[in-house]
Amino acid sequence: MTTPTPFVRKDDFSTSPEKRPSGVDLGGVARRALLPLLILLAWYLAAEARLFPPLLLPSPVRVFGAAAELLETGELAKHAAASLARVVSGFLISAAAALFLAFLFYRRRRWEEGASIVLESLRVVPPLSLVPLLILWLGIGEAPKLAIVVLSSFFPVYLNALSSLRAVEARWREYARAFELTPGECLRHIHVPGAIGGLLTGLRLGFGYAWRALIGSELIAAASGLGYLIEDASSMARTDVVFVGVLTIALLGILCDVLFQKGAEYFEARMRRTKSLTPPVTPPTSQNASHAAASASHKASEHDLPAVRIEMLGKTFPGGTAPFEALTDTFPAGRVTALLGRSGCGKTTLLKIVAGLSAPTAGCVRFERKAGSGAAALRPAIGIVFQSPMLLDWKTVVENVEMGILHVPETERRERALAALDVVGLGERADACPEELSGGMAQRVGFARALARNPEVLLMDEPFGALDALTRTALQRRCRTILAERPMTVLLITHDVREAVRLGDEIRILEAGRLVTEPAVSDPAEREAGLEAAALEERILTRLLGGASLQ
Numbered sequence: 001m002t003t004p005t006p007f008v009r010k011d012d013f014s015t016s017p018e019k020r021p022s023g024v025d026l027g028g029v030a031r032r033a034l035l036p037l038l039i040l041l042a043w044y045l046a047a048e049a050r051l052f053p054p055l056l057l058p059s060p061v062r063v064f065g066a067a068a069e070l071l072e073t074g075e076l077a078k079h080a081a082a083s084l085a086r087v088v089s090g091f092l093i094s095a096a097a098a099l100f101l102a103f104l105f106y107r108r109r110r111w112e113e114g115a116s117i118v119l120e121s122l123r124v125v126p127p128l129s130l131v132p133l134l135i136l137w138l139g140i141g142e143a144p145k146l147a148i149v150v151l152s153s154f155f156p157v158y159l160n161a162l163s164s165l166r167a168v169e170a171r172w173r174e175y176a177r178a179f180e181l182t183p184g185e186c187l188r189h190i191h192v193p194g195a196i197g198g199l200l201t202g203l204r205l206g207f208g209y210a211w212r213a214l215i216g217s218e219l220i221a222a223a224s225g226l227g228y229l230i231e232d233a234s235s236m237a238r239t240d241v242v243f244v245g246v247l248t249i250a251l252l253g254i255l256c257d258v259l260f261q262k263g264a265e266y267f268e269a270r271m272r273r274t275k276s277l278t279p280p281v282t283p284p285t286s287q288n289a290s291h292a293a294a295s296a297s298h299k300a301s302e303h304d305l306p307a308v309r310i311e312m313l314g315k316t317f318p319g320g321t322a323p324f325e326a327l328t329d330t331f332p333a334g335r336v337t338a339l340l341g342r343s344g345c346g347k348t349t350l351l352k353i354v355a356g357l358s359a360p361t362a363g364c365v366r367f368e369r370k371a372g373s374g375a376a377a378l379r380p381a382i383g384i385v386f387q388s389p390m391l392l393d394w395k396t397v398v399e400n401v402e403m404g405i406l407h408v409p410e411t412e413r414r415e416r417a418l419a420a421l422d423v424v425g426l427g428e429r430a431d432a433c434p435e436e437l438s439g440g441m442a443q444r445v446g447f448a449r450a451l452a453r454n455p456e457v458l459l460m461d462e463p464f465g466a467l468d469a470l471t472r473t474a475l476q477r478r479c480r481t482i483l484a485e486r487p488m489t490v491l492l493i494t495h496d497v498r499e500a501v502r503l504g505d506e507i508r509i510l511e512a513g514r515l516v517t518e519p520a521v522s523d524p525a526e527r528e529a530g531l532e533a534a535a536l537e538e539r540i541l542t543r544l545l546g547g548a549s550l551q
């Protein structure tokens with residue numbers, strides 16, 4: 001089965017605020033402080049015992065004395081501020097450039113290929129080796145120092161952003177096509193919130209690299225900054241001041257990192273937990289409710305519904321696999337066609353072609369309406385239910401349903417989504433997060449998302465395959481009720497012969513690249529437990545098991 005799996009994100013920022021224990025973790029603070037305190041003690045003892053000459057290892061007392069002196073004269077603050085300004089401005093420039101390029105390239109591999117030799121060369125060349133050139137081109141002012149910081153922090157941001165955006169884009173590509181999302185909608189609703197962990201990790205790493213590049217940048221004819229302070233003190237054999245400079249860089253780096261991490265956590269929580277930021281779901285007004293309900297329970301006239309006609313349909317994948325080469329059949333209008341077949345025979349491939357998610361290599365799909373139908377020229381509205389629910393975990397239940405109908409005006413969208421949730425019995429859970437739902441509920445949300453589109457053609461790819469037997473039976477019954485009230489042309493892919501018999505008005509078996517028709521049980525009331533149903537089930541099972549051995 002090639003249906004995409006739901007996206008579960010794991011990254012450096014997975015410790016969301018609500019999962020953290022509130023209050024200060026004193027144990028954690030003590031654990032972190034223990035090693036530095038031990039080092040400080042060892043340093044003090046080694047210096048007092050004169051294990052090394054004071055020029056090599058001044059005592060901590062002398063270092064803190066020098067720090068106090070530099071603080072008093074304002075020297076330390078002046079140099080720290082100059083360094084901080086360089087790090088922040090260099091980082092902002094590099095982050096802006098890196099994010100711009102990552103967003104430009106993540107869907108355009110050819111553009112990235114065009115720039116790849118230049119970018120790769122820059123990535124492997126140590127920025128400090130460019131110092132002579134930078135001085136030559138940019139002089140000895142601030143520009144070359146900034147350039148070193150920018151070059152050092154660019155790649156962590158760029159590479160993390162590019163790879164996380166690409167991973168999210170690939171994972172949700174079919175989803176985006178199935179619901180006809182525009183590139184802007186994909187970016188806003190899926191790619192940025194989905195990749196936010198990777199984006200923030202890259203920014204954090206980049207900021208760390210900017211600090212590390214600082215000293216190198218301040219070796220270039222600087223008259224201020226912690227790098228300059230260290231260099232100047234070193235030339236005057238003031239090791240204590242060198243220590244002050246290095247410790248200040250470490251402290252400022254850690255402080256910036258903590259602030260950055262807190263800010264990133266807050267930002268990520270805002271981006272991903274839209275639930276807490278969007279107004280709570282309010283019940284529709286009575287007038288709108290009736291309109292929405294009418295819309296959700298939109299009952300397409302059976303006369304208008306299209307049949308799905310496939311003609312000489314063939315698909316050959318680039319590797320040479322060809323599940324079928326010339327399929328011809330009609331899935332009748334307003335009826336449920338259950339499609340069975342052994343694993344790997346091409347059921348999902350066929351459904352994707354009908355959905356327009358994959359192009360056939362031969363033949364075509366046509367949606368045929370009865371002559372005289374008012375909607376003869378229209379492409380039908382298609383709803384797709386994937387095997388897994390494919391819910392965006394940064395959106396609430398109702399927002400997930402809305403993703404299927406983003407083309408609908410905002411005022412109507414919420415009402416239609418709520419009405420569709422009502423149809424699947426989840427109106428009360430509209431404001432819940434996907435992670436709060438059971439597997440069956442999540443699948444019903446996926447069903448509601450397809451129903452909200454008022455589909456004339458409903459394509460379902462093993463929609464109940466991952467559920468336990470009880471939930472599956474309950475959902476099959478609900479599905480049958482919904483389909484009885486709202487006729488649609490349905491193509492249902494399933495591995496479950498009983499499901500095919502229960503739900504199918506038509507039954508097809510895809511075997512050896514051919515579609516074989518099995519006569520379904522004509523009376524829906526008999527499909528659940530009638531003798532005819534049992535005999536049909538047995539016959540289909542025998543047919544499926546009688547083929548080649550399972551792979």
Ligand SMILES: Nc1ncnc2c1ncn2[C@@H]1O[C@H](COP(=O)(O)OP(=O)(O)OP(=O)(O)O)[C@@H](O)[C@H]1O
Pocket residue numbers: 001002317318319321323341342343344345346347348349350
């Ligand atoms: N993108 C692809 N590239 C190459 N081969 C593919 C691709 N997608 C599917 N196939 C191959 O095409 C054949 C049919 O795959 P498909 O997913 O349609 O089978 P299926 O009948 O839905 O299987 P299952 O019931 O196990 O889900 C398989 O051999 C599969 O390996």
